[in-house]
Amino acid sequence: MDFTEGVINMPKKMLVAVDLSKLGESVVRYGVSLSKRLDIEATFLHVIPNYYIWRGYEPWLPPEINQEVQEIAQKKLSYYLKKAQEQGGYQELPPHKVEILFGEPGEQIIEYAKKESMDLIVLGYKGHSALENIIVGSTANKVARYAPCSVLIYRPGHEPI
Numbered sequence: 001m002d003f004t005e006g007v008i009n010m011p012k013k014m015l016v017a018v019d020l021s022k023l024g025e026s027v028v029r030y031g032v033s034l035s036k037r038l039d040i041e042a043t044f045l046h047v048i049p050n051y052y053i054w055r056g057y058e059p060w061l062p063p064e065i066n067q068e069v070q071e072i073a074q075k076k077l078s079y080y081l082k083k084a085q086e087q088g089g090y091q092e093l094p095p096h097k098v099e100i101l102f103g104e105p106g107e108q109i110i111e112y113a114k115k116e117s118m119d120l121i122v123l124g125y126k127g128h129s130a131l132e133n134i135i136v137g138s139t140a141n142k143v144a145r146y147a148p149c150s151v152l153i154y155r156p157g158h159e160p161i
Contacts, residue, residue, distance in 0.1 A: 043116065044098050049104070049105060109147075110146050125153050
């Protein structure tokens, strides 16, 4: 009898998709905790939505707006990671990367997971903007439906002890 039959393979690479909302901060904390418990590297990914949502404002937006927004996102993610480290009581963070991309969040998350051969995607159950959800649909729904790997949709208050 083969004892490896039916054994679940543990993920080796995890993608934690984060928006910059209050829930996003909890998703980072959960991602750090899960990464520690599974002893795997996590990539924390934030996708800055396309500027088409600012349609009509283009002439007044400075050309360097993308770089400034990217720097703000990088700083906020670093802050979330530092806070997760402190709240978790960790000496150091588990091995991780931080990535900032531009585009439609669901599509970018799925493409990044494919390109980097991720085994697991973690993301929050709702996004930053109710309006965007109505217009383009739920990022969590799109990722759960089309992801190339398992997806864990995080809801606060249901963390394992």
